[in-house]
Amino acid sequence: MDEYIEELCALYSVSKLKILQDLLLISNSDNCNLKLTPKIEDFSKDVKTRIITAIYKIISEEKFTNKKIFIVYGNYEPIREALFARGWIEKLPSHRQSDLQAQVLESVITHANKGNLYESVALSKVLEEYPANFIWQYECMPDVNNGIVPYRNRIRHINNQNFTRKTGLLNCFEQNLWYKQEGLSNMICPRAYRLNDGNPGELTAFINDYRQTQCRNLIKFLWDKLKNPKLVFDENKGTVPKNILKHAVNCLQNQAKKKFLDDNISVGEDPIWVNFIKMSDNIIHKKAKLKITYEKLYELTENGMQFLHKITNKHKDYDWDGLCNIWILKPSCQSCGAGIVVSRSLYQIVKTTQRNPNKSYIIQKYLEHPLLIHDTKFDIRVYMLLTIDECFLSIWIYKDCYLRFSSTKYTLQNLEEQVHLTNHSVQKKYPISTKRTALLPENNMWSLAEFQSYLKSNNLGDKWVSKIYPEMKENLTALIMSGSQQMKYKKGSFHLYGCDFMLSNNFDTIFIEINNSPDLSSSTTTTKIVCSNVMQDLVRVVVDLPEDAQAPTGDFELVHKIKYQPYNKNLRQGIVITGEILPLTPLKSKPNLDLNIKRK
Structure with a gap:
């Protein structure tokens, strides 16, 4: 425990002497001499526990002052690691390490050492009174602010007009005509x-x-x-x-x-x-x-x-x-x-x-004429990030992505799901067909680099840069522009979406659907790399960029910004007419009104 106290003081630049002296004055311990510089080994186990508690409280106050407390629901380790690397500390959700969280603080601190679970739980218990500044939560959870404006991974929609629902996506597609701009926004959907x-x-x-x-x-x-x-x-x-x-x-x-x-x-x-x-x-x-x-x-x-x-x-x-x-x-x-x-x-x-x-x-x-690779259907999973600041909704597209293949060759004679639904959650249920080429991977996924290599080998090397990726950006920009009127704008809110595209046999980039809570787990070697990078770069955009306009954003590309009008639930949403009252021009003389109309 003595070494742990030394490490804590050094790690967080906490004055050990001040803490020890304050504790001595409070404890008035018989085995301590106020006139001498106190030494850690002179204290009892109970006092050492109080020293660590005091250090934890100092750390918590300092992190709250600097807005560096986070809470993450779910197993999103790259996000946690990225925040730890920036000096943030974690407030654990109640369901994580619930057995340890149920114990009293003193009992947990007794077993705390650098990097172990007891340290995480002890710090989290001290943090109970402090709100989090970064919240990664589930969709069903209420947006509790506790008087601060945190970074939160949820953007809500008015009247449930959410474009991640298929009916909402169709609404956006139907409004595409109003937001279509050459080279900027255009939805191409079935x-x-x-x-x-x-x-x-x-x-x-x-x-x-x-x-x-x-x-x-x-x-x-x-x-x-x-x-x-x-x-x-x-x-x-x-x-x-x-x-x-x-x-x-x-x-x-x-x-x-x-x-x-x-x-x-x-x-x-x-x-x-x-x-x-x-x-x-x-x-x-x-x-x-x-x-x-x-x-x-x-x-x-x-x-x-x-x-x-x-x-x-x-x-x-x-x-x-x-x-x-x-x-x-x-x-x-x-x-x-x-x-x-x-x-x-x-x-x-x-x-x-x-x-x-x-x-x-x-x-x-x-889509009966999709682009096939080795006679096999595939789609492309792309990630989009939305961020909200005081004035703008920003659209970010992740430049890296991956392909998802069916487990069997494409045919229109067999309409079973293993042929036509490329979702990993569907395909993982089926073995790889013996009729499918061995040139495709067993995990049914390709990285973007592998796809680009395939295009190059077929003399199509420029298609990704010249057509596919630009059309993806146009599709997603049009989606957000057409759906932006139905969003609730809260500063600090952000949202990561999984967007699925298909390519026609003449390389039309076709937007299929969008996922509100995409799977970011390391389900395959491909997703392990891409999803981890997505989460780390997300922290760069959400946390680093507001503090430093020159901060790198990794593979996230800013494609468009929309100036928004904050939603006011007390105001009726509708047509707003603006203008100024023009004065009536006074008549120079009274009109001559002849009311004596003579009938012929």
């Missing part, structure tokens, strides 16, 4: 609809889209097959009547003229559409042939392509559709791939939502 949200118009819009997509698929398929038309028509033995093709062309013609389909839709009850979807599927996927002449086949298909070009010029996302009319159904408030259904059946999709009437969903068009 089209989607809300189901079970109390608005039957959304279901109608989805069914219309599903049917129109089927019509476009048939025309695209037939146009491609006209190079060898005998594969799709037989004037005498064809099993699919030509009115199926006429129906598709008429539908595209109406869509090109912006005429919507019938708003009064009942799923599965329209025999015309039921038959059309079945027959068109037979042509596209089962090698059935149209009973039609070649001349009529060419005429109708060419007409359909003309309408299709007019439509797709205004809908870039149609390029990603493919021919299978596959959609992905997602519960709006779940994560980690839970409850997701990938389906090409309109009937199955609607029945799934009807079986769960109290659960809201997002139905999203599935």
Whole structure:
């Protein structure tokens, strides 16, 4: 204990002599001589415990004065280590080392030594009366300030309009037009609809889209097959009547003229559409042939392509559709791939939502033409940090990231989750398929460096710098600009998000979803490096930068700042009209009003 006292005094520049003298005056111990310089070995065990307690209190007061007390809920060791390295001390949450925290302070201090659990608990018990200046908490926890303004890893939203929820993300996408700026902000997302949200118009819009997509698929398929038309028509033995093709062309013609389909839709009850979807599927996927002449086949298909070009010029996302009319159904408030259904059946999709009437969903068009690496699907996890100061909301993007692969080769013939859902929480449940190439890692992840090396080896080395990363920044900037009106702005608040992107086969960077509380654990060798660096660099941005405008921010890049208007719950949010009152110009003379109107 004597050596520990010496270490504490040296580490925290605490005056040992002053503490000992103060304690002597209080204790009036018989074995101490006030006229002599006191020595530690002269004290009893009880007095030594009081010395350490006094040192802890001095340390706590000094750290509170300098605003260097932190509390971290959860296992985020890189954050704790980064704060320790900056001279901060930790106030433990009640659930950590709860057995030791239940003991009296004197008992804990007796076993305290440099760096052990007893020291952490003893310091934390002394810190109980002091509020934390840095708080890393769970989302469900209330934001208790205790009279100070801490750094806190939570940015709240008004009326639960949170863009990390799938319905909130869709709201932002729908407002993208108002915030789109060339080279700064633009969201590129698959089209989607809300189901079970109390608005039957959304279901109608989805069914219309599903049917129109089927019509476009048939025309695209037939146009491609006209190079060898005998594969799709037989004037005498064809099993699919030509009115199926006429129906598709008429539908595209109406869509090109912006005429919507019938708003009064009942799923599965329209025999015309039921038959059309079945027959068109037979042509596209089962090698059935149209009973039609070649001349009529060419005429109708060419007409359909003309309408299709007019439509797709205004809908870039149609390029990603493919021919299978596959959609992905997602519960709006779940994560980690839970409850997701990938389906090409309109009937199955609607029945799934009807079986769960109290659960809201997002139905999203599935990206059928993703960029593949070694015939395997992947997505890209990127981290975004938001920080709030007195005037600005700042958007930071982490320049390092990683890829997540499926455990089996990509195919549209198998719609099971191990093929299509690249979440690590999903893929870790499945063994690596023997049909997948050995060039991909067993942990299903690549670092950015490995991806860039792959691009370079395929003569695509500039794609990341020239297209992919810039479009990621534009997507996320547009997201925050469109969602910023729904945020509660508190100085010192910050938030780290996990953002998921996919690439189309022509390198469109497509924003899929955003995670409110991303997993930062060392689940693989890849995440161990990236996530640890993210947390350490987060402390640079959140803690160092406010104290030093020139402080390095690691791999976090500041991409945009938004000047905000603080939220006032007592004011009605709406349109604000500003201006000044203009004086009325006095009349030089009274107008001559002839009220004696004579009738002819």
